[in-house]
Amino acid sequence: MPNVSVNGEKRDFAGDPNMPLLWFIRDELNLTGTKFGCGAGVCGACTVHLDGVAVRSCQTSVGDAAGKSVTTIEGLSPDGDHPVQKAWRRLSVPQCGFCQAGQIMQAASLLAKNRAPTDEEIAEDMSGNICRCGCYQRIHQAVRLAGGGV
Amino acid sequence: MTMLQYFDQTFKPRAAQGDACIENVSRRSILGGMLGATGLVLSVRFAPADAREKLKLYPTGADAMPNKWVADPKVFVAIAPNGEVTIVAHRAEMGTGIRTSLPAVVADEMEADWSRVKLTQAPGDEPRYGNQDTDGSRSMRHFIQAMRTTGAAMRQMLETAAAAKWGVEVSRCRAKNHQVVLLDESKKETGKTLGFGDLAIAAMALPVPPQETLLYKTADEFTLIGKGEFQITDLHDITTGKARYGADVRLPGMKFAVMARPPVLGGKIKKYDASGALKVPGVEAVFEIDGVYKVPRVFGILGGIAVVANSTYAAIKGREALDIEWEDGPNADYESVAFDKEMSKTAAEAGKVIRNQGDPDAAFANAKQVFSADYHAKHLVQAPMEPLVAIARIANGKAEVWAPVQSPYGARKDLAENLKMPIEDVTVHVTLLGGGFGRKSKWDYMVEAALVSQKLGGAPLLMQWTREDDIRHSFYHTVSVERIEAAIDEGGKVTGWRHRTVAPSIVSTFKADNGYSFPIEYGMGFVNTPFDIPNVRCENGKAMAHTRIGWYRSVSTIPHVFAVQSAVGELADKLGRDPKDFLLELIGPDRKLDPKALGFPDDFWNFGDPYESFPIDTARLKNVIRIAAEKAGWGRSMPEREGLGIAAHCAWSSYVATVVHAKIDSDGTIRVPEVTTAVDCGLYVNPERIRSQLEGAAVMGMSNALYSGITFKGGAVEQSNFTDYDVVRMSNYPKAVSVHIVDAPHGTHSGGIGEPGIAPMMAALGNAVFAASKKRIRSIPAGEKIA
Numbered sequence: 001m002p003n004v005s006v007n008g009e010k011r012d013f014a015g016d017p018n019m020p021l022l023w024f025i026r027d028e029l030n031l032t033g034t035k036f037g038c039g040a041g042v043c044g045a046c047t048v049h050l051d052g053v054a055v056r057s058c059q060t061s062v063g064d065a066a067g068k069s070v071t072t073i074e075g076l077s078p079d080g081d082h083p084v085q086k087a088w089r090r091l092s093v094p095q096c097g098f099c100q101a102g103q104i105m106q107a108a109s110l111l112a113k114n115r116a117p118t119d120e121e122i123a124e125d126m127s128g129n130i131c132r133c134g135c136y137q138r139i140h141q142a143v144r145l146a147g148g149g150v
Numbered sequence: 151m152t153m154l155q156y157f158d159q160t161f162k163p164r165a166a167q168g169d170a171c172i173e174n175v176s177r178r179s180i181l182g183g184m185l186g187a188t189g190l191v192l193s194v195r196f197a198p199a200d201a202r203e204k205l206k207l208y209p210t211g212a213d214a215m216p217n218k219w220v221a222d223p224k225v226f227v228a229i230a231p232n233g234e235v236t237i238v239a240h241r242a243e244m245g246t247g248i249r250t251s252l253p254a255v256v257a258d259e260m261e262a263d264w265s266r267v268k269l270t271q272a273p274g275d276e277p278r279y280g281n282q283d284t285d286g287s288r289s290m291r292h293f294i295q296a297m298r299t300t301g302a303a304m305r306q307m308l309e310t311a312a313a314a315k316w317g318v319e320v321s322r323c324r325a326k327n328h329q330v331v332l333l334d335e336s337k338k339e340t341g342k343t344l345g346f347g348d349l350a351i352a353a354m355a356l357p358v359p360p361q362e363t364l365l366y367k368t369a370d371e372f373t374l375i376g377k378g379e380f381q382i383t384d385l386h387d388i389t390t391g392k393a394r395y396g397a398d399v400r401l402p403g404m405k406f407a408v409m410a411r412p413p414v415l416g417g418k419i420k421k422y423d424a425s426g427a428l429k430v431p432g433v434e435a436v437f438e439i440d441g442v443y444k445v446p447r448v449f450g451i452l453g454g455i456a457v458v459a460n461s462t463y464a465a466i467k468g469r470e471a472l473d474i475e476w477e478d479g480p481n482a483d484y485e486s487v488a489f490d491k492e493m494s495k496t497a498a499e500a501g502k503v504i505r506n507q508g509d510p511d512a513a514f515a516n517a518k519q520v521f522s523a524d525y526h527a528k529h530l531v532q533a534p535m536e537p538l539v540a541i542a543r544i545a546n547g548k549a550e551v552w553a554p555v556q557s558p559y560g561a562r563k564d565l566a567e568n569l570k571m572p573i574e575d576v577t578v579h580v581t582l583l584g585g586g587f588g589r590k591s592k593w594d595y596m597v598e599a600a601l602v603s604q605k606l607g608g609a610p611l612l613m614q615w616t617r618e619d620d621i622r623h624s625f626y627h628t629v630s631v632e633r634i635e636a637a638i639d640e641g642g643k644v645t646g647w648r649h650r651t652v653a654p655s656i657v658s659t660f661k662a663d664n665g666y667s668f669p670i671e672y673g674m675g676f677v678n679t680p681f682d683i684p685n686v687r688c689e690n691g692k693a694m695a696h697t698r699i700g701w702y703r704s705v706s707t708i709p710h711v712f713a714v715q716s717a718v719g720e721l722a723d724k725l726g727r728d729p730k731d732f733l734l735e736l737i738g739p740d741r742k743l744d745p746k747a748l749g750f751p752d753d754f755w756n757f758g759d760p761y762e763s764f765p766i767d768t769a770r771l772k773n774v775i776r777i778a779a780e781k782a783g784w785g786r787s788m789p790e791r792e793g794l795g796i797a798a799h800c801a802w803s804s805y806v807a808t809v810v811h812a813k814i815d816s817d818g819t820i821r822v823p824e825v826t827t828a829v830d831c832g833l834y835v836n837p838e839r840i841r842s843q844l845e846g847a848a849v850m851g852m853s854n855a856l857y858s859g860i861t862f863k864g865g866a867v868e869q870s871n872f873t874d875y876d877v878v879r880m881s882n883y884p885k886a887v888s889v890h891i892v893d894a895p896h897g898t899h900s901g902g903i904g905e906p907g908i909a910p911m912m913a914a915l916g917n918a919v920f921a922a923s924k925k926r927i928r929s930i931p932a933g934e935k936i937a
Contacts, residue, residue, distance in 0.1 A: 016431060016463075023463035027406065032398035033391020035584070036462070037535050038617040042872045045535055073391030080390035088389045092381055095842055096245030097388035098395055098535040098584025127881035130872060132535050132585050133245045134849025135842070136883040 002066035006031070007075025017063030021055075022046045024062045025072055033073035033101050037130070044129030047102035047109075048072050054109035056128075073101035076108060084108045087146035095133035103129050107143045116147050202365035205298070208899060211758030212292035215283065217276035217559070219292060221299035222358060223307065225278060226256060229354065233328060233347030235262045240272040240279035241289045242556050243384070244534070244583035244590065245846070246904050247839030248289045250382045252297050255835055258374040259301025259367055260308070262346065263328035269383050274558025274578035284556045285591045285701065286758060287802035287902025290835060294900045302364040304353075311352035312344045369896040376893075379838040384582065395584045396539040396554040401610035404541070405434065407602055408465045408614055410472055411454040411623050414865035415697050416443060416479035419455065426471035427457055432464025436472070439601055446660050447698065449564065449592045452623060456602045462614050478865055484696035486629065486861035486868075490526060493631040493652045493693055497524060501650050501689035502666060505677040507749035508685035510637075513646025517637035521721055525634070525713035526929040528859035530627035531620070531867075532702050533875060536584020538615035540599035544569070544608030549576045553596045554583035561593035568597050569604060587850075588701040592625050621875050622867040625700020626860055628653040632713035637685070642725045644736065646685040651676055653709060658695035665692035667706075673755030675710035675799055675909065678745075680766050682738025686749065697862065704908035707801050708854060712930065715797035715913030719920060729917060730779045730796050740769035757802050763899055764803040770894075771800050774807040774828040777890050782809035782826035791815075793921025797913035802902030804831040805892075808848075808910040810884075812918035818935035820919055822852060822884040825911065830892035831901040840903050841889040847907025848884040853877045855912040859931045882934065884911075 002013050004021075006029060013024060020039075025031045025048070034057055037045030041059035048057045049071040050064075057070075076082045084107045087093075094100045103126070110117060110125045117125065122143050131139065212219040220226075228236040237256050243249035249269065257267050272279050280296065305325045312330035313320040322333045330349060332342035367375075374380060387393040412418065424436040441453020455472060459465035514520060540553040549569055555561050558578040566573040583590055599613035615623075630653035637646030657668040667690050677688050702708075715733075722732035742765040745754050756764060775798045779785075784794060791814040798807035811824035825848040834840055857876040861868045869875040878884075916927040925936050 015461075019461070019463045023461055026397070027461040027463070030400055031391075032394070032400070035395070035535070036397065036537065036614070038872050039466075040617065040871050040873060043535065043617075076390075080386065085389040089381070089385055092379075092385065092838055092842065094245075094382070094385065094388045095247075095846055096243075096535065096583060096585045097384060097393055098582075100388050101391045104389060123880045127879045130535065130877055130879060132533060132587070132850070132877065133842075134846035134878070134883075136849060136878070136880050137845055137885065137887055138842070140880070 002062050004062060004065045005069045007070070007072060013062050018061050020058050021048065021060045021062055021065050021070065022057035025057060031072050031074050035098055035101060037099065037102070043099070044106060045099050045102040047105040047129065049105060049109055052109070052112060054106045073105060076105065082108060083146040083149060084111065084142070087142040091138045091142045091145065093135050093138040093142050095135055099129060099131045103131065103139055107146065110143065111147050117143070202371070203368055204362070204364070205366040207295050207361065208763045209760045210292050210295070210763060211288065211760070212281060214758065215281040215292065217281050219296045220278070220280035221296040221303070221361070223300050223304035224354065224358060226300045227260070227304050229346050229350035231347050231350055233345050234266055234268060235346065236268045236270055238272050238279065239269050240282055241293070242284035242558070242580050242583055242586070244284065244556065244586035246843060247382050247836055248284065250380070251835045251839060252289060252293055254374045254380060255294055255297035256301040256304070258372055259298045260304040261325040261327060264374060264380065266328055271580050273580065274562040276559040282557065282559050283591065285588055287904040287906065288758065290900050291759065291803055291902050294833065294835070298366055299361055299364065302366050303358050306359050306364060307353040307356045308346060308349050310356055311349040314352065315344060375835050376833065376837065380836060382839070394581055395536050396541070396552065396581050397612060397614060399541045399552040399581060399612070401541065401543055404610040404612055405458050405460065405606070406462045406465045406612050406614060407456055407458045408469050408616065409439065409454045409456050409598060410469050410474055411452040411619065412441070412476050413622065414476070414478040415481045417476045418443070418453070418479065420475040420477045422455060422475065423473040426473060427468040430464055430468040430471055432459045432461055433468035434458050434460065435606065436468065437605060439598065446658065446662060448660055449594045451594045451598045451601070458602065458606065458611065465614070466616065481696045482865040484862045484865045486528070486863070489629065490631065494524060496691035496693065497631045497633040497650050497652045499691065501691035503687060504672050504690050504751055505686060505688040505749050510646045510648055510685040510687040513637040513685035514635070514648070517646065518640045519638040521636040521638065521717070521724060523634055523717055523720060523928060525632045525709070525716060527630045527709045527712065528861060528931065529629045530702050530854060530858055531624045531860050531875060532587035532589035533620060533877070534583070534585025534587055534589060537617055537620045538589070538595040539612065540596040541610070541612045542600040542603040543610040544603055547575055549600060550579065551577070551596050551600055552579040552581055554581050554586070554590055555593055555596060556583065556586045556591040557593065561596050564593060565597060565600050569600055587703040589624055592700055617871045621869050621871060625659060625698040627702035627708065628655070628699050630709040632709050634713055634717040636717065636721055638725070644683050644721065647681065647683045648687050648689070649676060649679070649714065650689045650691055651710065652691035652693050654693045654695035654699050656699050656701060658699055663695050665694045666690050669751065669753045669755040671706040672751065673757065674706035675714060675801060676706065677750050677754060678766060679714050680743055680768055680771060680800060681736045683736070696865065703850065704905045707799065707905070707909040708912065711797070711799050711909035712912045712916065715799070715910065716916045716928070719795065719917035720926065723920070730775065730784050733796065733798065734772055734775060737768050737772055740772070742767050757902070759803050764901070766800050770805045770830050771798060774798060774805045774830050774892060777828035777892065778807035778809045778826050781828065781888065781890055782811070782824070784809060788921070791922050793918050795914045795917025795919070795921055797910040797917060799906070799910055801906045801909070803899065804829060804901030804903065804906045806906045806910050808907070808914040810911065810914040810918040812915060812922045814919070814922050814936060818937065819882065820856060820934060820936055821882060822915065823886065825884045825887040827887065827907060828890040828892065829906070830894055831903055832894050832898035833900045834891060837891050840891055843903050844889045844907040845887040848887045848911050849878050851908045851911025852884055852915060854908065855915050855927065855930050855932060856934055857931050
């Protein structure tokens with residue numbers, strides 16, 4: 001039986017270990033901040049952290065996450081004041097907002113390993129996260145702003 | 151450069167002629183990061199007490215919409231005894247910011263303190279709230295007057311209630327920042343005040359004053375409208391994952407379902423075997439749902455097989471295990487390649503005349519030169535980031551449906567009909583929409599969920615569309631060929647213009663298809679091209695629909711304006727003219743177009759607005775062109791493989807001009823380092839959201855022009871997901887988009903913002919690619935690389 005830590009809480013799962021982490025998080029744990037966008041790992045809306053690193057939860061099974069630590073948007077910061085979240089609000093990044101949890105998780109993971117990414121590094125690291133509203137310019141600025149500390 | 155300097159330079163709103171300037175105090179507030187609970191950042195000024203004015207309402211298209219408009223404070227406003235004001239947002243939020251902006255108009259007029267205002271989302275109930283179809287870039291255009299009237303009436307009721315309490319003339323009571331202030335005989339403040347909370351019960355008991363007696367704020371009295379910036383109400387929740395979209399609704403005992411739908415429109419199940427699906431752990435039921443096969447289908451469901459399970463995962467796995475044989479029906483021959491050829495043939499021949507002015511045949515016969523070009527566009531799918539989803543429950547004779555929906559009342563009526571229940575017993579709750587772009591105006595996904603729930607005895611059920619479902623079962627933006635011909639005289643003047651449009655029509659979804667478009671499509675940049683050319687003919691060639699055609703953000707301006715504005719660029723090149731000067735010359739003198747004199751059709755559709763309220767004003771169009779050109783540094787010399795392109799139009803009663811700076815990499819990749827857009831949308835409310843809409847339009851316009859296309863083979867959509875339906879990503883996006891908002895004279899009627907930015911971006915990009923490479927895009931999507 002996979003045992004996964006989600007936002008610091010141990011969670012058991014008795015079902016199919018092949019179930020994508022996305023559906024475990026959303027349908028079993030009712031943590032709905034993580035979004036379903038494509039189911040194919042090509043849009044980034046479902047991005048969470050696995051041991052601190054951004055992964056697509058639609059392409060990561062519950063079994064893959066066994067014994068590991070999962071962080072969702074709800075667990076990124078206790079008060080919602082992670083520098084990335086603050087930068088996002090300061091620049092009013094979101095339009096519809098649906099992709100933004102994934103964008104924020106991706107950006108937080110990038111900045112955790114690289115505090116001052118170049119423009120090219122930002123573009124490359126964030127290019128797996130689609131925003132149909134087209135907030136890219138502000139996402140780019142917010143990543144830089146968050147990297148510099150808000 | 152520090153991050154804050156970077157932010158300062160890149161994010162600073164760039165003001166066009168007297169644009170909404172953010173005052174220093176506001177800038178400091180933003181940079182200090184000390185935003186209040188609602189993030190309101192503005193500098194409040196108060197005008198003298200006698201500055202308020204009566205307002206004669208101008209007619210808008212809202213008068214012609216189902217259930218029109220409502221301006222009633224007793225419907226839209228609630229005031230708690232503690233002073234907390236709640237304002238109803240009756241339009242759907244899909245990223246435009248309208249859920250915040252319309253209530254902000256009420257708050258401003260009623261003198262509410264924005265930090266003490268809460269919003270509540272209306273269910274689908276148009277008899278109560280007025281029209282709720284959140285599409286057509288209509289919300290602000292149609293409701294700014296209603297919301298101002300609601301706020302002004304509420305303010306006057308509060309002042310009247312205070313006058314009664316104090317036993318003074320109402321003229322001595324003045325609402326100001328969430329309280330009513332007592333003035334002395336000389337209209338000076340006495341220091342005596344009553345809070346809105348203290349007045350709530352008495353004020354709400356008063357009759358609503360008639361509109362013609364109301365005093366409205368003047369421009370210099372506004373605290374929110376057009377002033378400074380205010381954040382969208384859901385901003386904090388969006389960044390913490392708390393914002394609730396469709397699939398985030400959770401009901402006790404809720405089941406999860408997906409549907410297998412016919413790959414070809416009108417297809418039916420020949421036979422199927424559910425045994426494999428039923429073996430999937432978690433799958434609880436598999437059954438057939440009948441589709442709507444009669445034509446026109448309107449928003450009728452496609453039918454198919456529902457798989458119901460205890461998780462979305464199990465439902466999807468169950469669907470994968472289904473063995474279905476389909477009977478494809480009459481649309482199985484739809485092939486995009488062949489259809490494009492057929493449309494080209496049609497476009498080469500005379501079509502049905504929709505607009506005729508002067509004698510175009512003579513102009514072409516006498517021309518020194520004739521220009522002619524065909525512009526091809528593929529189908530598009532809206533593909534909002536949130537795939538379609540709806541939650542339904544039927545209990546005790548009442549149905550409730552939750553959904554991200556642009557048209558909650560239309561959906562409610564259709565749900566009632568499908569469920570065979572009286573409309574009073576059906577409730578539609580509107581969640582946040584993770585994008586809509588027109589797809590979520592069509593509520594087939596809600597009816598599907600409700601019918602599946604009904605088959606299960608009303609069990610709470612979430613019907614999830616996967617991305618593949620979304621890509622393959624939409625109401626597609628049409629496919630088209632636009633032929634543009636121009637007659638040029640000896641002096642290099644354009645004397646004749648012929649535009650032939652060939653495109654399956656949206657009307658085929660609603661009426662028996664006759665292959666021709668209808669006034670709404672003609673009005674989107676086809677018959678109303680604002681050029682000063684003496685001889686014009688607009689013709690429509692026949693093209694039948696073989697899939698569901700629907701609207702997609704910017705609708706028919708996409709093919710029409712892309713073609714017209716690309717042709718202007720081509721003509722400028724052919725004639726050796728500067729494209730911006732040539733465009734201005736084609737538009738000609740400052741004037742309001744006279745539709746009759748120009749041979750517009752009698753049923754000319756002006757984005758739904760009465761023409762007298764929203765005439766096409768060439769002075770405003772030329773103004774945005776000049777601003778965009780100037781801000782973009784038009785005319786500067788560009789390096790090798792770089793160029794500027796321009797395009798402009800008037801649409802949704804707003805004026806937009808865009809200059810694109812394109813750069814072609816050595817491998818041919820098209821890059822967009824800069825986009826400069828100028829917009830005149832009349833009286834505007836939240837400049838920050840106008841900028842974000844136009845920044846987004848640059849991205850979606852680039853997707854449409856280079857990346858996104860839907861094609862059919864054997865009647866079925868060939869694409870399936872973002873793997874093959876490509877959209878702009880951060881690996882190549884328009885880098886620095888600057889938006890310049892024209893401060894139109896006070897009293898200029900508000901235009902739309904959601905849609906007008908797309909088509910000029912597409913044509914300006916095509917023109918910029920040409921300037922950089924001498925290669926012309928005539929077929930979209932053109933691909934990321936130019937050969």
